[in-house]
Amino acid sequence: MAAPATAPLTRDRIVSAALSLTKAAGEPPSMRTLAGELSVTPGALYRHVAGQADLVALMIDEVMEHVEMPDEATEPDPWRRIRAHVHSLTKTLDAYPGLDRLIAHHGDSSNAARVRQQWTMDQLRTAGLNRRDAGRAYGALDIYWLGSRQRTQRSVATFLFGLDRLLEGLRAHSRNSSATSG
Amino acid sequence: MAAPATAPLTRDRIVSAALSLTKAAGEPPSMRTLAGELSVTPGALYRHVAGQADLVALMIDEVMEHVEMPDEATEPDPWRRIRAHVHSLTKTLDAYPGLDRLIAHHGDSSNAARVRQQWTMDQLRTAGLNRRDAGRAYGALDIYWLGSRQRTQRSVATFLFGLDRLLEGLRAHSRNSSATSG
DNA sequence: ACCTGAACACCGTTCAAGT
DNA sequence: ACCTGAACACCGTTCAAGT
Numbered sequence A, B: 001m002a003a004p005a006t007a008p009l010t011r012d013r014i015v016s017a018a019l020s021l022t023k024a025a026g027e028p029p030s031m032r033t034l035a036g037e038l039s040v041t042p043g044a045l046y047r048h049v050a051g052q053a054d055l056v057a058l059m060i061d062e063v064m065e066h067v068e069m070p071d072e073a074t075e076p077d078p079w080r081r082i083r084a085h086v087h088s089l090t091k092t093l094d095a096y097p098g099l100d101r102l103i104a105h106h107g108d109s110s111n112a113a114r115v116r117q118q119w120t121m122d123q124l125r126t127a128g129l130n131r132r133d134a135g136r137a138y139g140a141l142d143i144y145w146l147g148s149r150q151r152t153q154r155s156v157a158t159f160l161f162g163l164d165r166l167l168e169g170l171r172a173h174s175r176n177s178s179a180t181s182g
Numbered sequence C, D: 001a002c003c004t005g006a007a008c009a010c011c012g013t014t015c016a017a018g019t
Helices: A011-025 A031-037 A052-064 A078-094 A099-106 A111-126 A131-148 A156-180 B011-025 B031-037 B052-064 B078-094 B099-106 B111-126 B131-148 B156-180
Strands: none
Touching: A011 A031, A011 A052, A052 A078, A052 A099, A052 A111, A078 A099, A078 A111, A078 A131, A078 A156, A099 A131, A099 B099, A111 A131, A131 A156, A131 B131, A131 B156, A156 B131, A156 B156, B011 B031, B011 B052, B052 B078, B052 B099, B052 B111, B078 B099, B078 B111, B078 B131, B078 B156, B099 B131, B111 B131, B131 B156
């Protein structure tokens, strides 16, 4: 599988190499290290990628595209769909240590991120939350999974315990507000 | 208030200047910038501080010492004490933009952090959680406030909404487990 | 069109040498 | 004892010059 002579430098090869190095080192490579891995000069990267920030965004896109969003057939309860989705986020990021910190720094304004947000808010509305509460609930869940990736990693048990408490609180809130208007 | 001639370089002056620059710039200064602000050469800093990581730890210590931990006289309900404490964390960090990210990266293994952890777990146990659940609940709260500081800042309303849902879920959990053993 | 080589303006850290 | 000056080994990014 050795590349014959010199494979053409493309955006995909750059992103792929960056992710591979991240996986191996536990943190994203510098532009210079990345260039070296691709047997190229640092300046060459800038013909295919606008800069480090752009590259980071592409890496995040690539990884986050594989997060699960179960449908009603697979999982009839919307709360369990949300739980599976958030759990999937952490499992996905476990494969690329250091990428979670990049997401925290850089944010994620990709299309995929907007799709995930819309999907989550749809589930929350299906579960009975009004539009304002669904927006806030999405924010709270986003805060929670992101926080779980920072600092010294917490145990999975702690993460799931808190996630279940948060979902339970949201469900109770949804019951109360629908009771008020019923 | 101009310093006469040359004030002696001390650890306190270094930490104080670093925090002041962080407040002004929205992000922590480099060692070189910090040295320049103190009218000194970068190497001089290393006589008083082990390095950048050490300095960051000292900055975190200094700031986090002012987080509120209300007592029973001020606030009789343990859940409200916890809520006030977590809210105080965010208010404290609002004064030093950029420091929250440092905490996420660096962690906080100071004595003050251990005191806060112990205090929070005491409140949770008072509120009825057993030791294991109190540990996990502390972890979940830690995840939540830390996550709220990352990326583009969420609104206060979203933060408080999620915090209240999480606390509600924890309270419900404590009621269920005490009912089981009662 | 694409890449190299070299430069610019930065980093954190160390340490002989000065005072 | 404390600080300076200079160096070492890095960064991200730009851009004339080569092919």
